[in-house]
Amino acid sequence: MNAHLDDLSPQPLWRHFRTLCETPRPSGHEAELVAKLEAWAESRGLAHDRDAFGNLRLRKPATPGCEGAPGVILQAHLDMVAQANADHPHDFTRDPIQTRVDDGWLRANQTTLGADNGLGVAAALALLEDDDLEHGPLEALFTLEEESGMGGALNLAEGWLEGSVLLNLDSEERGEVFIGCAGGADVVVEAQLPTTPSAGEEVALHLSLTGLAGGHSGIDIHRGYGNANRLLVRVLRALDACDVRLVDYHGGTLRNAIPREAFATLLLPNEAVAAAERCVARLQETLRSELTGTDEGVTLRLEAVSEPPGEALTAPASRLLVAALHAAPCGVERMSVTVPGVVETSNNLGVVSLEGGRFHLCALVRSLHDSATTDLSERFRALFELIGARTRIENAYPGWAPRPDSALLARFCRLHRQRLGSEPQVQVIHAGLECGILAGKYPNLEMISFGPLIRGAHSPEERVELDSVGEFWMLLRGLVASLAEE
Numbered sequence: 001m002n003a004h005l006d007d008l009s010p011q012p013l014w015r016h017f018r019t020l021c022e023t024p025r026p027s028g029h030e031a032e033l034v035a036k037l038e039a040w041a042e043s044r045g046l047a048h049d050r051d052a053f054g055n056l057r058l059r060k061p062a063t064p065g066c067e068g069a070p071g072v073i074l075q076a077h078l079d080m081v082a083q084a085n086a087d088h089p090h091d092f093t094r095d096p097i098q099t100r101v102d103d104g105w106l107r108a109n110q111t112t113l114g115a116d117n118g119l120g121v122a123a124a125l126a127l128l129e130d131d132d133l134e135h136g137p138l139e140a141l142f143t144l145e146e147e148s149g150m151g152g153a154l155n156l157a158e159g160w161l162e163g164s165v166l167l168n169l170d171s172e173e174r175g176e177v178f179i180g181c182a183g184g185a186d187v188v189v190e191a192q193l194p195t196t197p198s199a200g201e202e203v204a205l206h207l208s209l210t211g212l213a214g215g216h217s218g219i220d221i222h223r224g225y226g227n228a229n230r231l232l233v234r235v236l237r238a239l240d241a242c243d244v245r246l247v248d249y250h251g252g253t254l255r256n257a258i259p260r261e262a263f264a265t266l267l268l269p270n271e272a273v274a275a276a277e278r279c280v281a282r283l284q285e286t287l288r289s290e291l292t293g294t295d296e297g298v299t300l301r302l303e304a305v306s307e308p309p310g311e312a313l314t315a316p317a318s319r320l321l322v323a324a325l326h327a328a329p330c331g332v333e334r335m336s337v338t339v340p341g342v343v344e345t346s347n348n349l350g351v352v353s354l355e356g357g358r359f360h361l362c363a364l365v366r367s368l369h370d371s372a373t374t375d376l377s378e379r380f381r382a383l384f385e386l387i388g389a390r391t392r393i394e395n396a397y398p399g400w401a402p403r404p405d406s407a408l409l410a411r412f413c414r415l416h417r418q419r420l421g422s423e424p425q426v427q428v429i430h431a432g433l434e435c436g437i438l439a440g441k442y443p444n445l446e447m448i449s450f451g452p453l454i455r456g457a458h459s460p461e462e463r464v465e466l467d468s469v470g471e472f473w474m475l476l477r478g479l480v481a482s483l484a485e486e
Contacts, residue, residue, distance in 0.1 A: 016122035027148035051157035069136025071163030076120030077146035120169030149395035168449035180402035180428035191389035204305035214260035214459035217348035218431030255350030400436035
C-alpha cells in the first residue's frame, strides 16, 4: 500500500511519510508509531528517550568538528486529525491512510492525509539519517496529542531538551516563515435539560446539513467556509415558528476542525410539517447563495423518522438552547491591527451534541492576546449560564510572541534569498503552534516555524503540493548545515 510514495523525491522523506501513513496515529493512539520510531532509532544507533508524558526524543551527535555549533531541535507532533467523509467507513485506530497523486498534489482517499504534521516528522527522520550532512548536535522532539489539546507540549518535561535553536516543522505555507502564533483554550459547556414524552399528535423528522468543505479552525477561519453547527442552528431557529422540539443533535467531531456536517431529530405537530418543509427548502437556497464561492454545495434534508422517539426536550428548553447556540460567538471575532491581514481573535463551534436531554458543546477560542482568549471564553460562560449550563475552560495554552530581530530568522531569510531568489514572507499565524508553550518552558530557545504547502488541513480535502515538499527539504537541510558552520 502507498508504494508510489517511494518514487517521490526527496526519497528518504517520502519513505518515512509512507510509514506514517501506514501506522494509525489519531490523537491518543500514537503508541504503535512511537514503538516503530524507537526501533528505527535503535537500528541506526541513535539515542532515544521519553519524558513522563510520553513525548519522544531522538538524538544524533554532531558531525566531527561541529561539536561547538548550536544544538538544533527538530520539532513536530506525531498525531493527526481523524476526519473522513460520512459515507466512507474508516477506522483511524486500525486502518492505514490510502494516498494518491493528483495533478502535482498528494491526497488521501476520503480522509485526512496526515501531512499535518506527518511531513514534519518525516523530514526530521530523514535529516537524522542523512550521513552526508554536516551538522551540530541534533535532537528530534516528537510530541503527542497536539491535535486534541496540545497535551504533549503542555506536559513536556522542563530541563530535558539540550539545544538552543528550535525548528518547528508544523507550518503549511510555501515561501513563508512564522515567528508568532495565537494562543487558545477549549470551552466545554454541559447541561442536563428537561424532557417530556412525545405526544400522539407530534411527528418525528430527521434534519441534516451536509456538503460543506470544513477546514482548519485556525488558518481557515477567515476563508468564509460554512460552520455546520452555526448553520443548522440557524435553520432550527427559523423552525421555531413550527413549534419544534429537539430530540437529539450531533454536529462536528473535533473542536479544531470547522464542522462539515450536523444532524438533528425533531418533534413537531403534524399540521406544521408542510410549513417546516417549505422553510427548509427556502433556507437551503438562501445558504447556497450566501456561501457562493466557498460552500455553495451545502445541502439540507428533512426526512420522516420511521421509529418515533420516546421523548424530546420541553418546548421552553428547546427554544432556550437554540437561542443560546444562535447567539454564541462563532468565526472571526476581530482582525489584528498590529499584524494586518491576520485574524486576532476567533472561535470555532466545533462539537455540539444532545442525547437524552444531555447537552454538550466544545468550542476552541484562539487569540494573539491571551487576555482576549480569556475574555471570549468568559462570554461563553456568561451566555450559557443563562440556560443553567455549566461551563469550564480547559487546555489553555499561550501564544507565541514574535521576535522579528531574531538572528535565526535573519539566517533563514538569507538562505531563502540564496536558494530561491526571493524573500520569504515573515508571518504570524492564527493557529496553535506548540512554540508558545515550548517558549514558556524553555525561554532561551530561539525558534522559527516553516513547512510545505498544505491545503484543507483537518478535513478530507487535505492535500500537500509535491514541489513544495522538495523546497521545504532543501531549506531545512540548508539551514541545519548553515548553523553547523558556526
